[in-house]
Amino acid sequence: MQLLTDELRAKLLQNGANRDEDHFPVVKLFTPDGACTWLLTEIDPECPDIAFGLCDLGMGFPELGNVLISELESVRGKLGLPIERDLFFKAKHPISVYADDAREKGHINA
Structure with a gap:
């Protein structure tokens, strides 16, 4: 599965051009295993391999930060499965709401 479609990438780049806003998440990615x-x-328009968002590595400390898209594309989980895109995810809140909730609960709840 392609992590980012052209449409998703365009929206992430558009958001990256307006970094001062509290954007709604565009895409949810996860490890199925x-x-x-x-x-x-968002994606940094000057370096389109750098994405920004809420990252939860499953250790109880989700945080806002940058991640390399190329790294996400190469990651394999415990059973060797690649990262997948949640095809049914539709953001209901800006990222700050998800971040506050995740810090409180210790994981992303989306």
Whole structure:
């Protein structure tokens, strides 16, 4: 499965051009054989391999930060499965709401 379609990438780049806004997550990625989840809001237009969003590596400390898209594409979980895109994810809140909730609960709840 392609992690980012052209449409998703265009929206992430558009958000990246307006970094001062509290964007809604554009895409949710996850490890089907693990506890990792990413809610990405934007891509840096000057370096399109760098995405920003809420990252949860399953250790109880989700945080906002940058991640390399190329790294996400190469990651394999415990059973060797690649990261997948949640095809049914539709953001209901800006990223700050997801981040506050994730810090409180210790994991992304989306």
